[in-house]
Amino acid sequence: MAKPRETREETHFGYETVPLADKQGMVDDVFHSVARRYDLMNDLMSGGLHRAWKDALVTAVHPPKSDRPFALLDVAGGTGDIAFRVAEAGGTGTRVTVCDINTDMLEVGEKRAHERGLDDRVSFAQGNAEELPYADKSFDCVTIAFGIRNVPRIDRALSEAHRVLRLGGHFLCLEFSSVDVPGLDALYELYSFRVIPRIGQVVAGDREAYQYLVESIRKFPKPKVFAAMMDEAGFRRVSYRAMTGGVVALHSGWKL
Numbered sequence: 001m002a003k004p005r006e007t008r009e010e011t012h013f014g015y016e017t018v019p020l021a022d023k024q025g026m027v028d029d030v031f032h033s034v035a036r037r038y039d040l041m042n043d044l045m046s047g048g049l050h051r052a053w054k055d056a057l058v059t060a061v062h063p064p065k066s067d068r069p070f071a072l073l074d075v076a077g078g079t080g081d082i083a084f085r086v087a088e089a090g091g092t093g094t095r096v097t098v099c100d101i102n103t104d105m106l107e108v109g110e111k112r113a114h115e116r117g118l119d120d121r122v123s124f125a126q127g128n129a130e131e132l133p134y135a136d137k138s139f140d141c142v143t144i145a146f147g148i149r150n151v152p153r154i155d156r157a158l159s160e161a162h163r164v165l166r167l168g169g170h171f172l173c174l175e176f177s178s179v180d181v182p183g184l185d186a187l188y189e190l191y192s193f194r195v196i197p198r199i200g201q202v203v204a205g206d207r208e209a210y211q212y213l214v215e216s217i218r219k220f221p222k223p224k225v226f227a228a229m230m231d232e233a234g235f236r237r238v239s240y241r242a243m244t245g246g247v248v249a250l251h252s253g254w255k256l
């Protein structure tokens with residue numbers, strides 16, 4: 001009898017095809033390498049635009065200004081950018097949990113939270129988006145910004161976000177998308193592949209990490225496909241909004 005062929009699940013790490021089981025380790029190496037320079041790099045690469053994109057996400061989170069309890073989970077929250085913005089926009093009842101797989105990113109985030117006097121409103125925990133260490137229905141809102149394209153099994157991360165949300169809770173995902181404005185697309189391509197890896201080399205000392213980042217953006221599903229994945233995970237009233245000519249999209253879905 002013929003031996004059954006061994007099946008090895010594969011995925012993309014940037015443009016490379018790699019075993020699914022290897023991707024997370026490779027992603028962790030990238031963020032380990034860039035953690036100390038991560039925030040500076042964001043400003044340099046996006047010309048400060050990431051701040052406006054993140055502000056749009058915070059507006060959509062819409063934390064209450066009052067003392068009403070509001071619990072946000074920021075998955076793949078890294079150095080805390082989204083968490084700080086939401087904590088500062090919300091009232092005294094707002095609490096944010098940053099969950100990220102990478103302790104180097106979390107360490108930078110904890111230090112920044114302390115410097116901002118936000119220790120009591122923002123907490124940091126190590127965890128995998130594919131297997132969140134939280135009970136069902138524990139959060140009013142779940143966000144993930146520029147994180148989901150790094151997660152090997154996106155469908156699992158979406159199901160987990162759905163599981164930990166309370167009924168009526170809001171899921172928001174900010175992610176790079178596809179530029180569809182003639183002229184801007186060619187410019188964006190040139191900038192991504194010629195300039196960003198060079199900035200990565202000079203500022204963060206790691207050209208490859210930033211080559212991965214731009215490649216991973218190109219491999220991320222188109223917004224309509226990602227919206228269908230959100231629907232598949234159980235989210236309702238799924239929608240998205242393109243920003244900056246499609247450089248970024250803000251996806252929204254509800255647990256109803």
Ligand SMILES: C[S@@+](CC[C@H](N)C(=O)[O-])C[C@H]1O[C@@H](n2cnc3c(N)ncnc32)[C@H](O)[C@@H]1O
Nearest residue numbers: 031076077078100101102105128129145147150
């Ligand atoms: C590009 S950074 C985004 C950080 C932050 N959300 C921001 O907007 O500045 C991507 C983050 O995803 C995290 N990450 C990658 N895979 C993850 C996983 N499986 N579970 C949780 N976090 C993950 C990385 O450690 C990294 O901190």
